[in-house]
Amino acid sequence: MNSTVSGQRAVRSAALAVLAAAAVGFPLVFSSPVVTNYAVYALIFVAVVSAWNVFSGFSGYISLGHAVFFGSGAYAVGIAARDWHINGTGVFALLPLAAVAGAVIAVPFGLIALRVRRHTFIVITIAVFFIFQLMAFNLNSFTGGTIGMSAPFLPWTPTAFNDRFYYIALACAAVTVVMAVLIRRSRFGLQLRAIRDDEDRARGLGVQAMRVKLTAFVLSAAMTGLVGGVWFLYLTQVLPQSGFDPLFDLSLVLMAFLGGLGTISGPVIGALIIEPGQLYLTIKYTNGYLSEILLGALFLLIVLFMPRGLVPTATEWIRRLRTRGRPAVPPASPGAAAPQASEAPTREART
Numbered sequence: 001m002n003s004t005v006s007g008q009r010a011v012r013s014a015a016l017a018v019l020a021a022a023a024v025g026f027p028l029v030f031s032s033p034v035v036t037n038y039a040v041y042a043l044i045f046v047a048v049v050s051a052w053n054v055f056s057g058f059s060g061y062i063s064l065g066h067a068v069f070f071g072s073g074a075y076a077v078g079i080a081a082r083d084w085h086i087n088g089t090g091v092f093a094l095l096p097l098a099a100v101a102g103a104v105i106a107v108p109f110g111l112i113a114l115r116v117r118r119h120t121f122i123v124i125t126i127a128v129f130f131i132f133q134l135m136a137f138n139l140n141s142f143t144g145g146t147i148g149m150s151a152p153f154l155p156w157t158p159t160a161f162n163d164r165f166y167y168i169a170l171a172c173a174a175v176t177v178v179m180a181v182l183i184r185r186s187r188f189g190l191q192l193r194a195i196r197d198d199e200d201r202a203r204g205l206g207v208q209a210m211r212v213k214l215t216a217f218v219l220s221a222a223m224t225g226l227v228g229g230v231w232f233l234y235l236t237q238v239l240p241q242s243g244f245d246p247l248f249d250l251s252l253v254l255m256a257f258l259g260g261l262g263t264i265s266g267p268v269i270g271a272l273i274i275e276p277g278q279l280y281l282t283i284k285y286t287n288g289y290l291s292e293i294l295l296g297a298l299f300l301l302i303v304l305f306m307p308r309g310l311v312p313t314a315t316e317w318i319r320r321l322r323t324r325g326r327p328a329v330p331p332a333s334p335g336a337a338a339p340q341a342s343e344a345p346t347r348e349a350r351t
Contacts, residue, residue: 023170024170033158033159038276039166040165040169041275044172044173044230044231044234045252045255046173046267047173047175047223047227048066048176048271049268050173051066052220052252053266054183054216054223055213057267058183058192059196060195061121063121063125063249064125064126064249064250064253065126065128066220066249067244067248067249068128069101069102069106069222070243071136071228071240071244071245072102072105072132073101073227073229073232075101076098076100076229077232077233079142081151087152088152088153089154089155091152091154092233094229098229099222099229100222100225102221102223102224106218106221109128110218113128114210114214115210117199125249133241148238148240151233151236151238165234168230172226173268176227179219183216184264188212191207191212193262195212250299251295253299254274255270257270257299258270258274258298259310259311260310260311260312269311274295277291
């Protein structure tokens with residue numbers, strides 16, 4: 001048994017090392033700016049959906065308002081750079097401010113929304129999202145209104161621009177995934193999953209549900225805000241309809257459900273499939289709504305035929321293939337069964 005476990009760990013470690021090497025060397029192998037652009041957006045969504053999964057996947061509270069933190073992080077960087085007259089690469093020092101903006105907004109947001117149960121929570125997150133979107137449209141002196149806000153100029157060549165943002169997005173994705181792994185393996189993650197399975201029973205076992213949910217919500221919002229700041233600097237502009245995009249949250253939900261809600265690798269796989277595919281369809285076809293239509297159809301198919309997602313379903317299939325033709329529990333040998341049968345009368349006689 002120990003050798004089997006150690007072998008599985010060795011295989012897992014080797015696979016992670018190969019994936020890390022492939023991720024680091026990707027821009028060196030695929031030097032096309034178009035491919036690198038796809039990769040940057042994919043990694044941005046890997047980070048965001050992993051942060052979303054830390055709260056929604058682990059707790060079972062599906063949030064449709066994470067665009068609030070994403071857009072707020074982008075606007076926080078833009079407003080600070082404009083008002084403090086920060087230019088060039090010094091603007092990256094403002095990224096922690098984007099994380100703080102997401103966390104600060106999440107505290108009152110969570111104190112209000114997390115007092116209700118899951119279905120009502122979804123409605124509240126949608127309402128808060130539209131409030132922030134309307135604020136971005138109408139606070140012209142603060143957010144720029146419909147004109148939006150431009151990012152400071154970065155003195156990089158076009159090739160270096162994409163490559164450097166690739167590694168920045170890769171670092172954000174790696175940090176977020178590691179955070180998700182640490183939370184899942186901790187007592188805090190166990191409490192979140194207990195809330196997801198049965199919140200009333202978790203409360204009865206001593207879990208302080210409100211505190212646990214709010215902490216996860218704030219952590220998720222902080223990382224989402226940070227990635228929103230990176231997205232703003234890469235895109236070089238933020239508008240109310242792009243920073244606070246309702247399709248953003250629907251994409252996160254689809255990515256998580258496609259890969260496997262509540263798992264570590266599931267949302268990552270979902271983001272790596274959905275985001276490049278969506279970008280490809282948007283660029284290839286003039287119909288701007290085609291990708292949204294296909295995303296909706298894909299989500300419907302997943303819910304109907306693969307509700308657990310790719311990772312849990314594939315794991316179950318592999319387990320079935322390994323145990324095909326063999327019983328799950330090995331039968332006892334005939335020599336071992338006989339003493340058990342003969343021992344029963346002896347025990348009865350003794351009593």
